[in-house]
Amino acid sequence: MSANLPSEKPISQRPVNVCLLVPQQSHQLSIIHFLDPNLYHLTVVHSLDHFTQSLNTPKAERYAIDAIDIILLSTDLAKAESANTVAYLQTLIAHRYVPIILLSQTDVDDASILIDAMAAGAHDYIETSAKPSTHTAKLFAAKIASQVRIAAMQTLAQQQNAQIMEHHKHLMVEQQLAEEVFNKVSQNNGVDMANIRHWLSPIAVFNGDVLLAAPTPSGGLIVLLGDFTGHGLAAAIGAIPLASTFYSMVEKGFSMPDIIKELNAKLHAILPVSVFCCASVVQLNFDEGIVDIWNAGLPDSYVLRKDSSTIEAISSNGLALGIVGAGEYQPKPTRFNLLAGDRLYLLSDGVLEATNDKGEQFGDERLLEAISGQVNANAEKGFAAIKQQVIDFIGEHSPADDISLVELGMVNAADFAAMYQSSQQTITAEPVSWHFSYELRPDSLRYQDPVPLLLHLLMEVPTLRRYSGQLFTIMTELYNNALEHGLLGLSSALKQAPEGFKSYYSARNNHLNKLKQGTVCFTLDYQGDDQQGLLVVDVIDSGKGFDYAALASLTQPFHEGSHQAQAVLSGRGIPLLQSICSKIEYLGCGNHARVEFKWTA
Template identity: 40%
Template sequence: MNPPAARIESLTILIAEDNAADRLLLSTIVSRQGHRVLTAGNGLEAVALFETERPQLVLMDVMMPVMDGFEAARRIKQQAGEELVPIIFLTSLSETEALVQSLEAGGDDFLSKPYNRVILEAKINAMGRLHLLQRTVLEQRDLIVRHNEHLLNEQRVAKAVFDKVAHSGCLNASNVRYLQSPLALFNGDLLLAAYKPSGGMHVLLGDFTGHGLPAAIGAMPLAEVFYGMTAKGYPMADILREMNAKLKRILPVGVFCCATLLNLSFQRELVEVWNGGLPDGYLLRAASGERVALVSRHLPLGILEPAAFSDRCETYPLDIEDRIFLFSDGVLEASNKAGEMFGEARLLQLFERNRQPSALFDEIQRSLAQFRGAVQDDVSMLEVRLQPDSGLQCPPLAFSDSGVSSPLDWSVSFEFRAETLKHFNPLPHVLQLLLEVHDLRARGGALYTVLAELYSNALEHGVIGLDSTMKSDAAGFARYYQERVSRLQALRDGYVRLHLDLAPHGAGGVCWCGSRTAAKVSTWSAR
């Protein structure tokens, strides 16, 4: 013998039957099964009872006065909404068309007259299990919705903090255009830009592995290093080394950041480029239309140990209105509905067909939007062009202020000797000392310019004996800095002394009384 089926929980069952004898028979059978019974003599009464009592199952006769079972079933299903209320039609009809009509009207099953107690009990148990399953599904759905809303609220709070730390900096500058299309709330692609105290700007496009929150975990420490060290005047090489070391230290294995960092000097009309793992960027020259590939020559940030990391950059001269284009891999890997990738060849065709460089960014963006289907990756691209310093509105350097008063009356002297001059740039540390004075912070850029000019003159002319006439043309400019690197590497003697003097002035103001540098001519060995 088969084991008896497990009993379901007690249900409230509505019986709609115009025949009093059949109604009593059904009520007796159903109540003996342990269910609560409601009865109606026609379809209209059944609809009214359903509205007030909300039964879990309906036994509905097809042919009834006032309102037949078909219309009553349609109205009950409409009132039930997303709740599953099974309807079993009670019928003496045997024609196929009539049975199909019962199901189309909202019925879930039918029971032929005369009634069989065993079959009726089995059908009620089956519908009860179906009702219980649907209720469980709805409860789990509502639980998932609540959990999802809780998760989204947590992510919104985290995103607000994320946006304050990994903010866009000066990406809204007039010489910068960008597109950023994240796949999720958190973005694995990172666009950062900041003005340097010495003039010009640093620009970074980064692409962390993965998408969403796991991909964004490294963005905050990376942005903190980028903005903090740029504001303090650190050179590009030091920023790269610190970003790589920090990501290597904190990120789990398998998470790293492909990145391109630009160091734009508007006064010197140069750009330094470091590309680690991103697709080729391009320098588009306005005068000739020449396209120079900015090729990746390094591993991404966060992979190599500090000792193995290379901060070697490539330097390119720039003319006014020259443009640099950077892309994340989401641009090249964007797919259409056929699964075909946008690809490098299609991108280069856009460069070749373009006759108006100022419109190229829009043309790439439009072509990408027309080509791709559903977004499958974070998509970012960036355009930076060279323009005169006078065309940029550089805000003052930003600092967090604890409210503690700053020192107002002091003087200090430094002597930087050969080994320091070879491997270390002291200007960020000197600038940071000055910017501890609140009233000098608004002049941070001007201070850095003065200090950099004094230090460069003392080092390049006083210590290693370079001749500034070498910088009379672009080729000489490049030779000048090659010779500077060579002589610094061979430096054995010499020093630069720097003296700073600060004193109170007026009502609550300060006076930077000035700075002086002195240099001792060095000796070096030619290589």
């Protein structure tokens, strides 16, 4: 066999080191003649005291215990202390497998000694006599050879186990490094918001399930729960770019479908074919009480309304992220209207597949019963109760997959804004002054949304980041007015009719597809420091303009929740801008809008 001996050298390269512990003048010394000197190197020690003393002498003179491959121990030498002697020898060679073979005499009844010594750790025994027969000699040689083979296999197993342990150590370090990188990428993660409750129970250092959450510039919230194939580094290679892209795009104000498509394109480009990400993405609009839910490959998501124990399920309707290319991917979110106090549940398949000691899975039925039972419960205690039911079901059984359960609570816009207010940090910045122009032509107007790009530019100014919501509204309203009313000539009156919004945006798309010429130009001018700042935004379109005075007369000053604001379905842009900006004016025929946004520390 090719296995190595305890000294890590093949049998063919060196003889086996045998230590014989035997009294002087013992007939058992005759076994020396049974061992081939080309295969075995024999060292004889005549007393245990001498053997022990040799271990305490200078290294150059003592007999090295680490060089021993087999120990032959005479029962005559140890007699009644054989068990203790074997135990002592085991302590000396504890880190290695070194067979201890007892030598007994055929004409002496030492069965009790052999039994005690074998129980203490001896591996075998050989009966010897003053005049051994040829059969005894062959049996002795065969047993020694057998123990050599066993020792070689044990040593090989120890070496392989050490390699596995070392590999596991490196793997843990790599997973911890991946986790550290992921945590830095997601350092602005909003998963600890008061309206988000979550339970992520990983089976590896780096979780295969990923939970991301970030506020949108418009004052909403986008949450992603992802479940990558595999765990540890297999999940990390996808989770890190997923998180980086998610936070970057949410911060820049991209729409939820655009974010999903970009995440899919990114993962499809970098991941192996065998790695993909099942995901649920949710966008909460707290101003209007609207939730958009997209589920691709995860178990059903559930809506629990505060005044009903009836649960609404949102099933998967898309392919997991990273399977197909960008051109084939068209996410279709499902929209729900929710009231403050309603709850939405997202989960990975680890919840449903959680198994108890009987092999039973937790399953949909138990989960739905657990969720419906919390309709009248306090939100925090209700989520804890659902989690505890899963834990109690699993018992001592180890989960086979990551377990992730998320509860999202619908709140009103003011409460959500207050949740982030306390987390804002004081920012110091050097004085900044710059001017930027950006012109969009027909092809860009058809296919490109300039708002995320402009918002990204503004977010490069640290002191403006806390105003991302207001700046998003300013850019969106100015661009929509310039494009839809100024360039395309659409009338907001279309929105007042039944199915008005559908008709309006259908006309918008038709006009854009037919657009042959025309431009919308943004000019941004900013000056500021860490105490105050002024942003002037000019938007000029090449259209005929619009009667902004007449449009403004359709509405009263915008106040959320007022009767006027609820009754008018269009024309709210100008009053909304007036509530945010220090100055707003339309110039010329209405095709040039200028606003000023001021802030002070």
